[in-house]
Amino acid sequence: MTIRVLVADDHSAVRFGLTTILGNAEGIEVAGEAADGATAVRQARALRPDVTLMDVRMPGTDGIAATRELVAAGLTQVLVLTTFDLDEYVHGALRAGAAGFLLKSVEAPRLVEAVKLVAAGDGVLAPQVTRRLITAFAAAAAPAPLPRGVADLTDREREVLGCLGEGLSNAQIGARLYIGDATVKTHVSRVLAKLGLRSRVQAAILAQETGLSPADLRKDP
Known part of the structure; x- marks a missing residue:
């Protein structure tokens, strides 16, 4: 079964890189792209992707607000991918219902694996995020x-x-x-x-x- 992915990021060069990586991966198809959160929501409603790869900081509707709307509507699983690992972004994304949170420094094979895990119903967290969450619980x-x-x-x-x-x-x-x-x-x-x-x-x-x-x-x- 092919996993259909929507890529949402406001930088065209980043979208190109992500779509290239995912488009060349076995079992994955890039269903569409979006440059902001509002467009991501519209695209997800129209395309019904299995996974939406979501940036956090985008103009207009940001990635966290878009994630909240997509998850509440049951339209797609959301994997947040961002440059910033600030706690406010991590906690905001997870509260919004994101199935995973990765940094854009992730290697291509790990990104592909994460998309497949999220599509299968699993959760994925960047190691840096996992360590901080565990520390917060322990404290x-x-x-x-x-x-x-x-x-x-x-x-x-x-x-x-x-x-x-x-x-x-x-x-x-x-x-x-x-x-x-x-x-x-x-x-x-x-x-x-x-x-x-x-x-x-x-x-x-x-x-x-x-x-x-x-x-x-x-x-x-």
Whole structure:
């Protein structure tokens, strides 16, 4: 199955480079381009790409606002790709529901791999971002209250949430829980819906912020 990608960046040279990399990758097709967030939203509504590669700083509607709109409408998975790894951009993108956050310094093979992972329903974070998020969690004075929606999760969904908190991919979750990829995706979707979250990355952050471990997520007998 070919992964269709929309590339949104306000610099034409950057768009050219990204479309060239992705266009030459096996199993990926560049469905369209956009130079700003508003155009990205219109293009996504018309083209329905599997993944939108989204810059943050663009004229008019920025990448974070565009991501929020795209994810809320369920139009596409969003992978944010930016020059800036400022915390406000990272947190803004993840709160908006981005499935991943990478820096433009990423190597071409890693970018291609990230697009394929996001299309498959996995989350992707740049190593620099992951380290900072972990540091922020470790520095927190106390875990946040247990989200109300956790009580509505089934035992299996709680296990999946615990796996998301560990940063496991769909394949790794399936291997650990002895379930198929389609079943993993179904459980992840149900976890997100019950917790009112927009992406698996948000679920992972929630599990970390609340100090949840796999043991905490099991229901009492």
